[in-house]
Amino acid sequence: MKIICVMGARPNFMKVAALYRAFSKHPGFSVKLLHTGQHHDDAMYGVFLTQLGLPHPDFALGIHGGSHTEQTARIMLAFEKIVKTERPDAVLVVGDVNSSLACALVAAKEGVLLFHVEAGLRSGDRTMPEEINRLLIDRISDELFVSEAGAMANLLDEHIAPERMHFVGNVMIDTLAACRENALNRNVFEQLGLVNKGYVLMTMHRPANVDTPEALAAVVELIGAVGKMRKVVFPLHPRTKASLVRNGMFEEFEKASGLVLLPPQGYFEFINLMAHSAMVITDSGGIQEETTFLGIPCVTLRNNTERPATIGEGTNYLAGDLAVDKTIALVERILSGNVKKHALPVLWDGRASARIVEIIERKYLVKI
Numbered sequence: 001m002k003i004i005c006v007m008g009a010r011p012n013f014m015k016v017a018a019l020y021r022a023f024s025k026h027p028g029f030s031v032k033l034l035h036t037g038q039h040h041d042d043a044m045y046g047v048f049l050t051q052l053g054l055p056h057p058d059f060a061l062g063i064h065g066g067s068h069t070e071q072t073a074r075i076m077l078a079f080e081k082i083v084k085t086e087r088p089d090a091v092l093v094v095g096d097v098n099s100s101l102a103c104a105l106v107a108a109k110e111g112v113l114l115f116h117v118e119a120g121l122r123s124g125d126r127t128m129p130e131e132i133n134r135l136l137i138d139r140i141s142d143e144l145f146v147s148e149a150g151a152m153a154n155l156l157d158e159h160i161a162p163e164r165m166h167f168v169g170n171v172m173i174d175t176l177a178a179c180r181e182n183a184l185n186r187n188v189f190e191q192l193g194l195v196n197k198g199y200v201l202m203t204m205h206r207p208a209n210v211d212t213p214e215a216l217a218a219v220v221e222l223i224g225a226v227g228k229m230r231k232v233v234f235p236l237h238p239r240t241k242a243s244l245v246r247n248g249m250f251e252e253f254e255k256a257s258g259l260v261l262l263p264p265q266g267y268f269e270f271i272n273l274m275a276h277s278a279m280v281i282t283d284s285g286g287i288q289e290e291t292t293f294l295g296i297p298c299v300t301l302r303n304n305t306e307r308p309a310t311i312g313e314g315t316n317y318l319a320g321d322l323a324v325d326k327t328i329a330l331v332e333r334i335l336s337g338n339v340k341k342h343a344l345p346v347l348w349d350g351r352a353s354a355r356i357v358e359i360i361e362r363k364y365l366v367k368i
Contacts, residue, residue, distance in 0.1 A: 008099020120151025169347030227258020
C-alpha cells in the first residue's frame with residue numbers, strides 16, 4: 001500500500017516520525033514523505049529531521065509565507081501534480097495546519113483514501129484558522145485517528161460515522177517516549193548556567209498573543225513579573241521575532257528583567273529544557289501535551305484549548321489570552337508547590353502509531 005505522509009509545520013515532524021517508524025516495520029507499506037515547506041529554515045525543520053531520524057522528504061514543495069488562502073492554494077496546486085503522477089493509495093495528514101488541509105482537499109478531490117491523525121480536537125473558536133482546518137479535514141477523511149476521549153465525543157456530535165473513528169492515543173507522545181532518554185541526557189540547561197527546576201520555560205507565537213503592540217507589551221510585562229520569581233527561558237519563534245522587530249519592540253523585549261533569550265531549539269534541546277523547568281508558560285497546543293506526559297505544570301495563554309485532556313487529566317492550566325494578572329497568580333501558586341493532581345490520559349502509552357498501522361493494515365491492505 002503506497003501512502004504519502006504530509007508534513008508542514010514543526011509539530012508535524014514529531015507526529016510523522018512515529019508513524020514512519022511504525023509503517024517501516026510492515027513490509028506491506030511503501031511510505032513517501034512530503035514536506036510542503038510551511039516551516040522551512042533549519043531551526044524549524046532541518047534539525048528536526050536529523051534528530052528524529054527521518055530521511056530527507058521524497059517531495060519538497062518549498063511553499064511558505066503568504067496569507068492562509070494563498071498558502072493553502074499554492075500547496076494544493078503543487079500537491080495535485082504529485083498525486084496525479086504518483087497515484088498513491090492513500091494520503092495521511094496530521095494535525096491542523098494549512099498544509100494538512102490543502103493536501104487533504106486534494107486527496108479527497110482526486111478520490112484517494114484520506115487518513116487524519118489527531119482527529120476530533122476542537123477549541124470551539126472559529127476565529128482560529130486551525131479550528132476551521134480541523135473541521136474540514138475531519139469531514140472529508142475516510143479514517144479518523146483520535147488522541148483523546150473528548151475528541152471521540154466531538155466527532156459523534158458532528159454525526160461522523162462511528163466506523164470511521166478510532167481511539168488510538170497520541171502519536172506525538174510516541175515520539176516523546178522514544179526520544180525522552182536521549183533528550184534528558186543533554187545538558188542544555190546546565191550549559192546556560194541554569195539549575196534544575198530553577199527557571200520557567202516560556203514560548204509564545206499565536207497571532208492573538210504576538211501580532212499587535214498591545215499583545216507584545218503584555219508579553220513583556222508578564223516576563224518582567226515572572227522574572228522576579230525565576231529566570232525566564234524564552235526560545236524565540238521566528239513569527240514572534242518578526243512581530244517584535246516590525247513593531248519596534250525587539251530591544252525592549254531583549255532587556256526584559258530575568259529573561260534568557262534563545263533562538264529556536266532542536267527537539268532534544270527543547271525537551272531537555274522543558275523537563276528540567278519548574279513550569280512552562282505557552283500558547284502552543286503540542287506543548288500542553290508534552291508537559292502533561294512529562295509531569296511539568298503548564299499555563300496556557302489562551303481562552304480555550306482543543307486539548308481538554310491536558311486540563312482535566314494533565315498538568316495544564318488555562319489562563320486566557322493576554323491574561324497577565326491571572327497568569328502571574330497561577331505562576332506564584334505553582335512555584336509555591338500548590339499544584340493539582342494529574343494523571344496520564346488514556347492510551348498515551350507510546351503505542352498510538354502501532355495501533356494506527358494495525359487498523360490500516362486490517363481494513364485496507366488485503367484489498368489493495
